[in-house]
Amino acid sequence: MIEFQNVSKIYSNGTRALKDVSLKVDKGEFVFIVGSSGAGKSTFLKLIMCEERPNSGEIIVNGRELSTLKKREVPFIRRTMGIVFQDFRLIDTMTVFENVAFAMHIVGASNKEIRKRVPYILGLVNLQNKAKCHPAELSGGEQQRVGLARALVNNPKLIIADEPTGNIDPALSFEIVDLLNEINRRGTTILMVTHEHTLVKHFHKRVVEIHDGTIVADTASQKEEERHED
Numbered sequence: 001m002i003e004f005q006n007v008s009k010i011y012s013n014g015t016r017a018l019k020d021v022s023l024k025v026d027k028g029e030f031v032f033i034v035g036s037s038g039a040g041k042s043t044f045l046k047l048i049m050c051e052e053r054p055n056s057g058e059i060i061v062n063g064r065e066l067s068t069l070k071k072r073e074v075p076f077i078r079r080t081m082g083i084v085f086q087d088f089r090l091i092d093t094m095t096v097f098e099n100v101a102f103a104m105h106i107v108g109a110s111n112k113e114i115r116k117r118v119p120y121i122l123g124l125v126n127l128q129n130k131a132k133c134h135p136a137e138l139s140g141g142e143q144q145r146v147g148l149a150r151a152l153v154n155n156p157k158l159i160i161a162d163e164p165t166g167n168i169d170p171a172l173s174f175e176i177v178d179l180l181n182e183i184n185r186r187g188t189t190i191l192m193v194t195h196e197h198t199l200v201k202h203f204h205k206r207v208v209e210i211h212d213g214t215i216v217a218d219t220a221s222q223k224e225e226e227r228h229e230d
């Protein structure tokens, strides 16, 4: 699903954000990306989303080598991804329904499809009763569930979440990751950056730790080594 082969990213000011990173994420995995501030976690996600380009190395997403993508192809590959932001990024003037519907409008869905799909997705994140509310009338956890609904509505193969629980109550963080877990069980690959160790401990997923631009730990390769030792 995602493969990094010796990827390095140096920003124009000379900051080496990723150094020779190689990593493979299979379809259907749920991966927590952890590491201290400035480690390179967001850069890693931005490269997958084609928001940034690597200086060297190859990145393959859904079988496509990203460096071979033409500019006009980028929106199409992005549509295979659902993106969840730390700060929700909902449109304040739109209702919950309209926020989610908007993501479908952008990809050219018909009104009929929208009327059918949005209530279904709002039900999935347990917000069917809030469809007519505006974001300001919702709690942080509810707003993030709208963010999740919006990321899900076009049926992405991959969800990319950069600290999705960073702006909500720790108790509600579990609720959001529970939902991501449920989405993952239905087959969607999840990459989630987090600083919350309690979440990482609780959910027993693959954990990739980035430090100073390199991967310093990956529970998947630890498991692999353990298998070889057995």
Ligand SMILES: Nc1ncnc2c1ncn2[C@@H]1O[C@H](COP(=O)(O)OP(=O)(O)OP(=O)(O)O)[C@@H](O)[C@H]1O
Residues within 6 Å of the ligand: 011, 012, 013, 015, 016, 017, 035, 036, 037, 038, 039, 040, 041, 042, 043, 044
């Ligand atoms: N657009 C940019 N231009 C220059 N340097 C950047 C840019 N974006 C990030 N960096 C630098 O690249 C390094 C990695 O940043 P990145 O945002 O990937 O880290 P992070 O692990 O996501 O950090 P945080 O947990 O604080 O969000 C940092 O030193 C950062 O200052």
